[in-house]
Amino acid sequence: MYKIVFMGTPQFSVPILKALSESDQVEIVAVVTQPDRKVGRKKVLTPPPVKALAIELNLPVYQPEKLSGSEEMQQILDLQPDLLITAAYGQYVPTKLLYTPEFKSINVHASLLPKYRGAAPIHSAIINGDDETGVTIMYMEKEMDAGNIIAQQTIPITKQDDVGSMFEKLSLLGRDTLIEVLPAIFNKTNPSIEQDPNEVTYAPMIHSEQEKIDFNQTSEEIDCKVRGLRPFPGSHTYLQGKRMKIWSVNPIEGTATKEAGIIEEIRKEAIVVACGKKTLIELLEIQPFGKQKMKTRDYLVGAGSQLKEGCNFGE
Template identity: 35%
Template structure:
């Protein structure tokens, strides 16, 4: 099949690589977002999909808006049999959806209709779901509302972060895409309405930096899930009084790994023990979390015990 691939983030790279490697398909063009300024230096940086497409010597398009007539004409000129979309970041207009003979497929990183929208991976971990997956969906004009063609599933592990689950789902998405295209070619692809799946639809909003803030009144398992869901971005964080400044200033402390504890007794967010094993913090409900790997603003990532020594963190300090 002749394929136009539309995507931006790292999630779609294994799928694009798989299409290029497949003798059954030819990627005739790749559409991705324009280069964007990244980091403190605001260096113009290509998307992961652009980098992958460049490596494969593919034709690349980077429109600011895919709905422009000139872009639609360019895609139409390529005469794709199918369009594949993976984490692109813009809504495709109906005129593009209607272009290819076999329609448009979307790779979405959840088991639809749960967690439609922008942050399905983080939302599944936050909700403490037992499994996640990639849905290959026939695209329509709605937001992740199209009929389901195929679902590839994976358990969510106890130590999964958004990054580790993302990486696993990206590989599952690549395999599921090739299977889906084979079914289409054989005339065996099915369409299942999401409303027939017996699961309530939910939406996963786009995350902001503020979403990373830890609510210590929640139970330890919910906070642990929050920390893992926010890793690597926007990062889970709390505010810690700067004892060096007399406790009048607050500094941001990012938290990356923890261990459950049943022994912590104190107010939510209270530091109840500091030793070589880390920093033990009480949470809502029973017990707490032993902080293991943290990063104080302006400092490197380090063991919590090392941070506590350098920061003069005292037992009784309330994190918030």
Template identity: 35%
Template structure:
């Protein structure tokens, strides 16, 4: 089939790989390059970089609904369009262009976790199960009919980054399976159950700010949900300190939240509002991520030192 692929970040790449191997991907549509670093140098999204390396034309429209993009898409004459983490809302006239419509990968078990940050939210909430939904894209926000859905465990120590890669791999296989059904007319459309809908919002830097008065479980989930971005943070000596890895220490503590109650070979045990967290890796301002054992050799913490809220 002739396919136009819509996607922007790394999570979209596994689907693009498989599609390009089996179908005719005539073009890729992704968001515009973003300025990066102090010099604000334009940086190509991962999907654009891969497409250009493999000779696939790339479109990066700044406007989607002025008629110009719709005319371009009609000229491409796709049988179907596949959308994976494109990051922009498409209106109905565009959705009606491909002969077989738009197929969308959403990394949650819809109708749970509709919206822009389903993986972050599942990890932050401490969900024990997640999955991928392949759906028919409509003009709503993740409201289309479900074509295929598969679940997988969400381990208690998994980060957003780790789950994103696993879900991307599973989802790519599901996209291929769904397209076979769409092409031969056997796809089954299942309406979403409106009584089970939950919504997510866009994650922000502030979502990484640690409040040590929260229970250890909440802080632990926040830390792993914030990897790779924004990375959970607190303050120490009035400087930001980022926490890259921690586990729950199930023990009764009698210290102010944020206090380092003891130092083990490879971890700082820090009091929270309930129980403690065992911090294994940190990042001081202007420094690389370091294991606590390595950090202690040059800038040792002491029991009784206190982290403040982020």
């Protein structure tokens, strides 16, 4: 059996770690993940999902705030692993750690590289309206997500998919693709294909300014943005000076008669808003400032009952 170190943090990484723990090809000698973080309004110190599974599996866990130069890094090197595998670890991996094992370190990345290098490939694929995405098993280099491709698998993005559903689908696809290709990696018979530098695009971490809905975009573009930010970090707009999160929308047929961002119609189930290029969108699920997430119909019965056509979102 080959000794491996697994590095990952969020739920995306959990099925991959679980499958490796059940594999008869490898022995997991260490799991490296991010430190526990304070979560939620009550700021409860919470372990990352990978740590929770590692403890359940009785695997040794390392949680350095920063790997480079840390005692934990030397301890990991002392284990003399044959291979390092990462999947959404979320931290820079020092070069020494990448190249010391016998087999070159590999990563499970949630995009079809060289498209969407970076921290938010799943968000970006949905926001940009892509019809498909996938996973890439790749060799790791000092430059982010720039290593040679070992294997790729493609999966469609439906109009019902959001970041949550695609995280789950791609996690399982990444798990299966990794397990399938491991024998070839250990036999050193696997493909190793250079990425085309002319096809490189980037998917950096989502910043707060990107979360605001721009109603000058078309209804289809807004739908992609809402789904591409759901369930985290979420998208928002402003109504009557107060921030409102938007959780579910539906582009509808018809031609807007009002300027983008202005309410065209108040229906029993939805608020219809004018968008760019005279398109229309229904707001189906919202979260008014200081309130819980709710169906728009429930909002309209209560606090939104005084809302009128002609009110402007975004201000």
